[in-house]
Amino acid sequence: MKLAIRTEKLSRKFGKTVAVNGVDLAVPEGAIYAMVGANGAGKTTIIKMLMNIFRPSSGCAEVLGVDARHLAGKAFNRIGYVSENQEMPEWMTTGAMLSFYRSFYPEWDSGLEEQLVRQFDLPLKRKLKHLSRGMRMKAAFASSLAYRPSLIVLDEPFSGLDPLVRDELIEGLLDRAPETTIFLSSHDLAEIESFSSHVGFLEEGRLLFSEEMPVLSARFREVTVTLDRPSSLPDNRPKSWLQPETADCVVHFVHSNYKEQITERELSGFFPAARSFSIDPMPLRSIFLAIAKSNRNHVQSIANDARGINA
Structure with a gap:
């Protein structure tokens, strides 16, 4: 090339x-x-x-x-x-x-x-x-x-x-x-x-x-999982889940490495009792916001860890 x-x-x-x-x-x-x-x-x-x-x-x-x-x-x-x-x-x-x-x-x-x-x-x-x-x-x-x-x-x-x-x-x-x-x-x-x-x-x-x-565009998806009862986020969730959050019976995150069949099997494994999965394409602006916010959170986490070490 x-x-x-x-x-x-x-x-x-x-x-x-x-x-x-x-x-x-x-x-x-x-x-x-x-x-x-x-x-x-x-x-x-x-x-x-x-x-x-x-x-x-x-x-x-x-x-x-x-x-x-x-x-x-x-x-x-x-x-x-x-x-x-x-x-x-x-x-x-x-x-x-x-x-x-x-x-x-x-x-x-x-x-x-x-x-x-x-x-x-x-x-x-x-x-x-x-x-x-x-x-x-x-x-x-x-x-x-x-x-x-x-x-x-x-x-x-x-x-x-x-x-x-x-x-x-x-x-x-x-x-x-x-x-x-x-x-x-x-x-x-x-x-x-x-x-x-x-x-x-x-x-x-x-x-x-x-x-x-x-x-x-193909590898980013907005994922919403609807559950029968409130649930916490899996501790062993992949790093490709950006901005994960929960609210009542809903789990929401941005998947940064979406692969249709693999991702659907992955979600079923993490949430076997899920009522439904919603997986939606994202506009470029939403993708960049997700990346930027995740990057800033990562930097802030490193800074917080450093403060803890130096305390």
Whole structure:
């Protein structure tokens, strides 16, 4: 499997603050990879290291087979980059900006440029400083897609945009998907769930998991067990049961390693007198909340144990 992006133990500190901590990424060529996490999780810092804007404190990163620390000049002819706070020549009109950028990219496709201008309804004669945020992002997308890059890197590209503009930008991206790799960061799970092929979850600088979207969706289930009488949780329950809780005659948890027949046999063994089992798929947001809460509870448990030892 050829990789468009690879990192190994990638880390970045700002003074004593650890922004990114030992991240191992593997983004296959042709993937639409979404790196998600709350604001401040380290997503932008990772992207800036991939784009050679920040140097890693330790570890390494490769982009299209090139050490990210060596990315410069012509290497960016193969990479499209759009950030939430994209800097643009505001004194230029949209048309002048596209004409200016065109001279830097040998692979610039004028036919595709015209298509993107029509698709995004760009006002070529209006100055960029007079455009709405949504229209400015459309102009940024057009200028980054028109030279058919092998990799498109997007840092929170849809933040603050209205749903119509967001959908238009996603449509423009998906039109390019067959010929490129797309790597984007986002804190909005709903906007990436419908089109991403891979997802990684970043929390406090650590990558908690990275996998294909269908695999992730298939292995998580919300389980509700209804009993004839109140019961406590089994002491030997699997670690794959996240956030287990009981209320009267109901046991509820998130199963993070669901396998249809195996899980059903497992549940019958733990709850032989159960009146019913409910096993339901979960949206991406619910999966991430379950993982994040379980991870925080685990960290808190370790901290509590340490306090007990040191007491």
